Amino acid sequence: xxxxRSQIRIRDAAVELFAEKGSSEVSVTELAKAAGIARGTVxxxxxxxxxxxxxxxxxxxxxxxxxxxxxxxxxxDPAVRLAHGIRFYIRRAHEEPAWGRFITRFAFSEGSLxxxxxxxxxxxxxxxxxxxxxxxxxxxxxxxxxxxxxxxVSAMLMVAEGHRSWRxxxxxxxxxxxRALGIDADEAxxxxxxxxxxxxxxxxx
Amino acid sequence: xxxxRSQIRIRDAAVELFAEKGSSEVSVTELAKAAGIARGTVxxxxxxxxxxxxxxxxxxxxxxxxxxxxxxxxxxDPAVRLAHGIRFYIRRAHEEPAWGRFITRFAFSEGSLxxxxxxxxxxxxxxxxxxxxxxxxxxxxxxxxxxxxxxxVSAMLMVAEGHRSWRxxxxxxxxxxxRALGIDADEAxxxxxxxxxxxxxxxxx
DNA sequence: GGGATATTGAACATAGGTGTTCAAACCAGT
DNA sequence: ACTGGTTTGAACACCTATGTTCAATATCCC
Numbered sequence: 101x102x103x104x105r106s107q108i109r110i111r112d113a114a115v116e117l118f119a120e121k122g123s124s125e126v127s128v129t130e131l132a133k134a135a136g137i138a139r140g141t142v143x144x145x146x147x148x149x150x151x152x153x154x155x156x157x158x159x160x161x162x163x164x165x166x167x168x169x170x171x172x173x174x175x176x177d178p179a180v181r182l183a184h185g186i187r188f189y190i191r192r193a194h195e196e197p198a199w200g201r202f203i204t205r206f207a208f209s210e211g212s213l214x215x216x217x218x219x220x221x222x223x224x225x226x227x228x229x230x231x232x233x234x235x236x237x238x239x240x241x242x243x244x245x246x247x248x249x250x251x252x253v254s255a256m257l258m259v260a261e262g263h264r265s266w267r268x269x270x271x272x273x274x275x276x277x278x279r280a281l282g283i284d285a286d287e288a289x290x291x292x293x294x295x296x297x298x299x300x301x302x303x304x305x
Numbered sequence: 306x307x308x309x310r311s312q313i314r315i316r317d318a319a320v321e322l323f324a325e326k327g328s329s330e331v332s333v334t335e336l337a338k339a340a341g342i343a344r345g346t347v348x349x350x351x352x353x354x355x356x357x358x359x360x361x362x363x364x365x366x367x368x369x370x371x372x373x374x375x376x377x378x379x380x381x382d383p384a385v386r387l388a389h390g391i392r393f394y395i396r397r398a399h400e401e402p403a404w405g406r407f408i409t410r411f412a413f414s415e416g417s418l419x420x421x422x423x424x425x426x427x428x429x430x431x432x433x434x435x436x437x438x439x440x441x442x443x444x445x446x447x448x449x450x451x452x453x454x455x456x457x458v459s460a461m462l463m464v465a466e467g468h469r470s471w472r473x474x475x476x477x478x479x480x481x482x483x484r485a486l487g488i489d490a491d492e493a494x495x496x497x498x499x500x501x502x503x504x505x506x507x508x509x510x
Numbered sequence: 511g512g513g514a515t516a517t518t519g520a521a522c523a524t525a526g527g528t529g530t531t532c533a534a535a536c537c538a539g540t
Numbered sequence: 541a542c543t544g545g546t547t548t549g550a551a552c553a554c555c556t557a558t559g560t561t562c563a564a565t566a567t568c569c570c
Contacts, residue, residue: 106517124330127557138518143559145516208462209327209410235490242468243460243477247452250459254451257413263447272448280485285440311547332527343548348529 106145109135112198114156119201123153123210157206160199161216164192166302168220178228179278183291185220186252186277187270188299193256194266204257207249217249228281235282248277270296311350314340317403319361324406328358328415362411365404366421369397371507373425383433384483388497390425391457391482392475393504398461399471405461412458422454433486440487453482475501 113135117126128149132139146152168188175181193200207213225244228234236244255273259266271292278288318340322331333354337344351357373393380386398405412418430449433439441449460478464471476497483493 122327122329124327128559129557140519140560140562141517149558205414208413208458240473240477242463243474243481246459246463246474247456247478247481250455250457251452252455253413253459254455255448258447258451268445269448269451272445273452276448276452276485279487280481282484282490285487333529334527345530345532345549346547349546354528 106135106137106141109137110142110145111156111159114152115160115202116198118153118156119198119205123206126153154212157202157210158212160202161212163302164189165216165219167299170302171297171300177233177291178224178231179233179281179283180291180294181224182221182228182248183274183278183294184296185224186248186255186274187292187296189217189252190255190259190270190273191266191296192299194259197260200256200260204253204260207253214249217252218245221245221248225281233281233283244281247280251277311340311342311346314342315347315350316361316364319357320365320407321403323358323361324403324410328411331358359417362407362415363417365407366417368507369394369421370424372504375507376502376505382438382496383429383436384438384486384488385496385499386429387426387433387453388479388483388499389501390429391453391460391479392497392501394422394457395460395464395475395478396471396501397504399464402465405465409458409462409465412454419454422457423450426450426453430486438486438488449486452485456482 110131113131114126117131117134128142129139131149131152132142135142142149168185171188172181172184175184189203193203203213203216207217222241222245225234225241225248226238229236229238229241251273255269258264259269264272271289274292275285275288278291279285283291315336318336319331322336322339333347334344336354336357337347340347347354373390376393377386377389380389394408398408408418408421412422427446427450430439430446430453431443434441434443434446456478460474463469464474469477476494479497480490480493483496484490488496
């Protein structure tokens with residue numbers, strides 16, 4: 101009931117509900133109940149509940165995108181950036197399970213989420229090729245991006261289900277990806293085990 | 306209207322509709338229309354429409370599982386088996402787009418589909434380790450399976466959207482995976498470019 | 511405290527899906 | 541042509557979600 105806090109509660113509840121029930125199995129009544137507010141309040145704060153899923157997905161994607169860009173702004177080596185990016189996702193899936201379930205559930209069916217893991221990686225992969233860090237031809241970039249995104253999402257799921265700790269999963273998956281790109285096994289392992297910096301928060305204007 | 310053909314038409318329409326609209330956005334009326342039959346016929350042939358999605362998913366998974374096992378029964382090298390498996394999925398996503406969209410959409414949220422890509426690969430990965438074909442410790446098997454599954458699903462999606470041909474995507478992704486597992490780049494490429502045998506049909510009893 | 515703004519919870523009409531029934535039409539195989 | 545099993549399409553009552561309204565209440569900021 102506190103002022104304008106409703107928007108946040110609605111969004112948080114929406115992430116949770118969408119993640120566990122699917123993008124169109126959530127009624128306004130359910131949403132209100134999960135958010136701990138009255139049904140009318142939902143209609144007061146959400147212009148069109150039909151588009152709520154799209155909006156939430158787009159905002160989650162954009163927020164993660166911003167945070168990652170800021171968080172390794174000073175990292176120069178494309179390989180380190182790539183490994184950090186992968187590990188950021190995996191760690192966050194561990195720290196915010198609802199976020200993780202949402203991402204893994206819709207990563208491959210929701211367009212706006214796809215940009216999240218084809219945008220920043222794309223930059224780093226191209227940069228890595230340009231600098232001679234990797235040894236595959238540029239024409240294979242789509243396949244490489246598929247591997248990076250697929251491996252990350254799949255690892256998030258693995259962590260969410262407790263098959264591996266986020267630390268191990270993150271380092272192992274990052275190392276596997278780097279090796280696939282042509283980086284020597286020992287160096288790949290070393291990069292993937294660097295201390296992972298915090299994922300910085302970003303103010304929304 | 307042909308005898309008992311209704312079951313098949315319902316299942317085919319269900320795969321198509323679930324893939325494009327989501328697992329719970331499909332009404333019986335819609336399903337009947339898409340299958341080209343009367344609404345009552347759906348109720349005559351489907352015991353509980355509520356469970357239709359689960360049944361379809363489980364059957365798709367089981368069918369692919371069987372076909373793959375039979376299709377490389379005589380292949381001995383675990384690395385070749387693994388590469389073939391990945392490429393079977395990618396080729397089929399190209400040849401049967403509805404099948405591919407269904408798999409990619411629900412691969413990470415539907416339990417029965419997950420077994421499809423953790424079962425056979427698991428065998429080959431363990432076999433490969435036992436034979437000294439790969440150079441990573443057994444404790445990392447979960448991460449490796451995550452990479453294999455995630456890369457395959459992601460590649461299927463890429464092919465479905467026309468970013469790469471199924472041949473190139475299949476060979477490239479298989480090669481990337483093999484390299485990540487410690488196989489020399491040239492050998493990985495060679496294995497991933499072997500002639501891909503047909504995916505055999507399997508009779509259902 | 512007072513005024514602006516939000517939240518509440520009940521009520522309402524509407525729309526659409528559900529599962530079932532059933533008689534008429536249809537299609538085999540004999 | 542007869543027979544057994546299927547399909548058809550309309551009709552039924554039930555339930556749930558929708559989006560909106562509104563007066564009463566609660567909260568915040570000055």
